Amino acid sequence: MMRQEWFDEARFGMFVHFGAYSGAARHEWVQNYERLTAEEYRPYVDHFDPDLFDARALARRAKATGMGYVVLTTKHHDGFCLWDSALTEVTSVAVCGRDLVREYVDALREEGLRVGLYHSLIDWSHPDFTVDWNHPRRGDEIERERNAGRDMARYREYLHGQVRELLTGYGEIDYLFFDFTYPEHRDGWDGKGPGDWAAEELLALCRELQPGMLVNDRLGIPADFVTPEQYQPTSPIVKDGVPQVWEACQTINGSWGYHRDNHDRKSAEMLVRMLADSVSMDGNMLLNVGPDGRGAIAPRDEAVLAEIGEWMRLHRDAVVGAGHTAHVPPREGVYTRRGDRLYLHLFSWPLGFVHLPGLGGEATYARLLHDGSWLRTSVTDPGQQADYLTPAGEAEGTLTVHLPVQRPDVLVPVIEITLASS
Ligand code: GLC
Secondary structure, three states, rough: OOOOOOHHHHOEEEEEOOHHHHHHOOOHHHHHHHOHHHHHHHHHHOOOOOOOHHHHHHHHHHHHHHOOOEEEEOOOOOOOOOOOOOOOEEHHHHHHHHHHHHHHHHHHHHHHOOEEEEEOOOOOOOOOOOOOOOOOOOOOOOOHHHHOOOHHHHHHHHHHHHHHHHHHOOOOOOEEEOOOOOOOOOOOOOOOOOHHHHHHHHHHHHHHHHOOOEEEEOOOOOEEEEEOOOOOOOOOOOOOEEEEEEEEEEEOOOOHHHHHHOOOOOOHHHHHHHHHHHHHEEEEEEEEEEEOOOOOOHHHHHHHHHHHHHHHHHHHHHOOOOOOOOOOOOOOOOEEEEOOEEEEEEEHHHHHHEOOOOOOEEEEEEEOOOOOOOEEEEOOOOOOOOOOOHHHHOOOEEEEEOOOOOOOOOOOOOOEEOOOOO
16 A cells, blocks of 8 residues: 555544643644743743543544544654653652653554654754754843754754654554744845755665655655645646645644634634545645643534535535545535545535536436435537526536525535536
């Protein structure tokens, strides 16, 4: 099996950002945004108390939402580790006696979900990690001098050592999301490029320890898939003529970590449209959830996921195992395709008819997917006259699907069209 086969098939995954910043409850970049010193950030680490973090509930929620995999932050940029690392004191095990990565991988496997890990290349807590333009301490001139005493080679050793721990201690890992590389020089500070991570060696380590595992592109060198963040591409992604495996990672409210007072929320309908849109361009969607300071999924997120899950229960076939088609969709929506089925995801509901150019000779049956109800179809013939009951003016061979006036009460209605096997 090709490394990415399960991934292409799944199409929909859950990102989980959880860490000391969840208790700060004002974005996972809080340390950076507020330029906090290690001492100022420390209370969030010391008070990390995930008493409501329930990996099984999380895994069940992902599954019930129609997701095939989950990706958990093992360590974010603040350096706080959710597993039992022997290489640092800054871990959940030291603070609360729990290896959350262990609980998480066990729960995922129990639910039959693929196991993904996120691991930050950046580490603002490590004494050898040099201050750069992305660092919380970038405003402090004394850090320029102190950088001379920091040794990135030692940090690299730490980074590789921790990746080794994660890839040897937790059984088979299906997916690894490294984050991230910023080689540009800015505001008089250096960035960090692939050389700072010894990216080639790190990727080789991944290949050696987990040969079947997918690795993302944020080591700054090409690997298995590319990662548009918080935007939707407008066509399948192709690089130098080669189609790319891609996954757009998306948030519910713009923040990855729990952000209590941020109400800039996407609706379930918008998120389903984004999912359908991604699949129509041969991509995946990784939808983020930031558990709160106690590790629980916030009720508002739970509600959105439940709505999406209800849509997925009825429309799974239009997403899982589906992908791009060369058919050009009508203005009302996007197509996805799975084998001999074409799915029209209707982002707007037209009056009475939807016209599908070129499908007249190919379609053998049409129905609404959510309730399996048959839809009348007709094909425009040449010379057909318009009258007050028959739409005309469509190109020859256009398939016209006749629709009920009432838009079905689902987030995004989908028409399933069976294609003649040619
Ligand atoms: C980033 C951010 C971040 C988030 C991530 C998800 O580049 O630094 O906080 O974890 O992307 O893709």
